[in-house]
Amino acid sequence: MPTQVSAPAEAQIRELIDGWVKAVRARDLNAITANYAKDVMVFDAVPPLRYRGTDAYRKNWEECFDMMQGPIGFEIRELSITAGDELAFSHSVNRLSGTQKNGKNMEMWFRATVCFRKNGGKWLVTHEHASVPFYPDDTMKAATDLKP
């Protein structure tokens, strides 16, 4: 099936995602959370199992940025957007990279699914799911070595 349902909505979501990627690279917490619903349900790559709310989401990014020195690398690949007049969802594989404050280089690909809803003419993220798969062997380690 084609991913496009409404071309204008698809363009709006794409613009929103582009802005969000720039906001992450710029460490701009206000811009990162600008289009998130106050009660967004977040399934994050790290615990807890799930949490709700823009404040907690913002704090998570703040902690992430606090661990990194210098520029943040952020890249989105294989972005698919399915957008209607009122609802939309996207999925992609994303790469976060940079240098940690302990001097170690960090590079990680993760999967991201984002669900949007239009509210008063404005698109808002109501759900985000970010994750890394784990090896179902004795290690049970996160598969942070995978690349697309």
Added chain:
Amino acid sequence: MPTQVSAPAEAQIRELIDGWVKAVRARDLNAITANYAKDVMVFDAVPPLRYRGTDAYRKNWEECFDMMQGPIGFEIRELSITAGDELAFSHSVNRLSGTQKNGKNMEMWFRATVCFRKNGGKWLVTHEHASVPFYPDDTMKAATDLKP
């Protein structure tokens, strides 16, 4: 924001998910995949990073069932459905449990996001994202001990 956009669509998605849960418990591979788009994009709890297609999805469930003896426990909690006329998405925390063929008990809560699209009057799953968060410490282990 309320999760309901279209009440009839919400009821259709709920019925579809109810049927899917029963199919997993019954180890019924045909019923599990009955409402999946042929080119569904899957972000699974275990590697690879992502894959596409009902055949691969079916094979994954088959391998999962092959590892388990006796009844499969499957439960969905905190299910939220947002459904419009053409698109829908849901998220929930799911519990898979049972006895492995090596005699070990298995119980795992994971997060699930499912995206749907109507095609010729029929809802199809076009994207599924299932995952367990990982501890960002030296172990990098999957947090399979978390409970809602």
